[in-house]
Amino acid sequence: MKKFVAVSGNIGVGKSTLVELLSERLGWEPFYEPVGENPYLADFYNDMHAWSFQSQIFFLTRRLRSHHQLLDHPTSAIQDRSVYEDAEIFAYNLHLQKQMDERDYQTYRELYQVLTQFLPPPDLVIYLRASVKTLIQRISQRGRDYEQQIQQDYLDRLNILYESWIENFTLCPVLTIPSDDLDYVAHNSHLDLIVSKIQEKLAGKEEVVFEAAEVAYVNNHPL
Numbered sequence: 001m002k003k004f005v006a007v008s009g010n011i012g013v014g015k016s017t018l019v020e021l022l023s024e025r026l027g028w029e030p031f032y033e034p035v036g037e038n039p040y041l042a043d044f045y046n047d048m049h050a051w052s053f054q055s056q057i058f059f060l061t062r063r064l065r066s067h068h069q070l071l072d073h074p075t076s077a078i079q080d081r082s083v084y085e086d087a088e089i090f091a092y093n094l095h096l097q098k099q100m101d102e103r104d105y106q107t108y109r110e111l112y113q114v115l116t117q118f119l120p121p122p123d124l125v126i127y128l129r130a131s132v133k134t135l136i137q138r139i140s141q142r143g144r145d146y147e148q149q150i151q152q153d154y155l156d157r158l159n160i161l162y163e164s165w166i167e168n169f170t171l172c173p174v175l176t177i178p179s180d181d182l183d184y185v186a187h188n189s190h191l192d193l194i195v196s197k198i199q200e201k202l203a204g205k206e207e208v209v210f211e212a213a214e215v216a217y218v219n220n221h222p223l
Helices: 015-026 041-046 048-072 083-098 102-116 131-143 153-169 188-202 213-220
Strands: 004-009 029-031 077-080 126-128 174-178
Touching: 004 153, 015 029, 015 077, 015 126, 015 188, 029 153, 041 048, 048 077, 048 083, 048 102, 077 083, 083 102, 083 153, 126 153, 126 188, 131 153, 174 188, 188 213
Parallel strands: 004 077, 004 126, 029 077, 126 174
Antiparallel strands: none
């Protein structure tokens, strides 16, 4: 049966990599976040207040387009970051930090609510949870120039909003992956564990979690 899965999480947590690995392993069509295409992104990181509205509108538009493409795709598909995160995490954070004016935020929010009102949700959201220390490490490793200016407190605020959002998210099932402890790039056994949990969740099993003993085992027996 055709499935639609979204991978969620903070900047640098490893969403795109997991999307790539899962699409190869499970034969799902990948839909990636349009980071490199955003013509406002470099300007946004240099001056968030001046460019926040334009950047978020771009992301919202592209994410909605991807969401529709996923729904129309004939096979199972997996998306790098959901449309919900754009509004509930990033735009909301910019508003809280007064980097997006009240007028712009309300315009953005109304547009988001109207456009997403009739969108069918994913079958599963995979939430990659990681500490700020891990995020900074991974951002540094991938070496995108415009990301090197991202401050630790910004990532910390996003993490807080992510935790609040995922705790209250009810549109579809959620699988939380402890990304500080699992390196699915270096170790096939870690990816195997993740795949098995995803399959259990998609099969309708409700209480699917990563037990500490399971994570400890794959860390002690890396393949």
